[in-house]
Amino acid sequence: MILKSLFKKGAIVTFLMGGIIIGSISSPAYANETDSTNQDYYRDSIVTYDNTRASYTINYSFGANLKGTPRSFSAGTIKATLNTKCSGAATTEFNGELWRKNSVGESFISRQTFPLNGSRTRSWSGLNAGNYFLGLVKANDGSTAKGSGTFSN
Known part of the structure; x- marks a missing residue:
């Protein structure tokens, strides 16, 4: 049942x-969820999860910065594949920041660039098992970046 x-x-x-x-x-x-307006949101859903691998699909929309949902990952490498569209932006790229959520707060791991129009996969390796989330950051130029992708290991 x-x-x-x-x-x-x-x-x-x-x-x-x-x-x-x-x-x-x-x-x-942790997500900034909204309805069908043009405001920021980050939604994810689990695709697979077992003792060695996790994969989450993500959908997002943001104007300047957005904090994702902490998700559990095993030790090793975490990958983010983001396919984004944004018109009228002042720049051509935005930052994907990996953060670790722990019992006393959050720890910044590092940032990598993603195109505002296009798709790219980035990875972070040598990580301990734990709860990690993505932060998405771009210039606050009045444009809205929207996209989808995966957050996995």
Whole structure:
């Protein structure tokens, strides 16, 4: 038996199979979610997750900066593939920042560039297991960057 529940901000969804809890996903409490307006948002959903690999699809829209949802990853390499469109921007690239969420706060790992119009995959290696999130940062020039991609290891 599979239990279905509606996603809403701050909700935790638990999946049951034959009476055994096989996993749970919390909705993006860190995301700047909005409706269909032109405001900032970051939404993600789990694609795969096991003891060695996790993959999340992401959809985003932002004007200057956006903080993603912390997600659990095993040790090793984390990749971000972002496919972005943005018209009227003052620059051609934006920064994808990798952050680690821990019990006392957040730690900046490093930043890499992504095109404002196009797709690119970047990776961070030598990471310990833990909860990581993406920060997306671009010039505050009145334009809005929108896109989708994956956040995985």
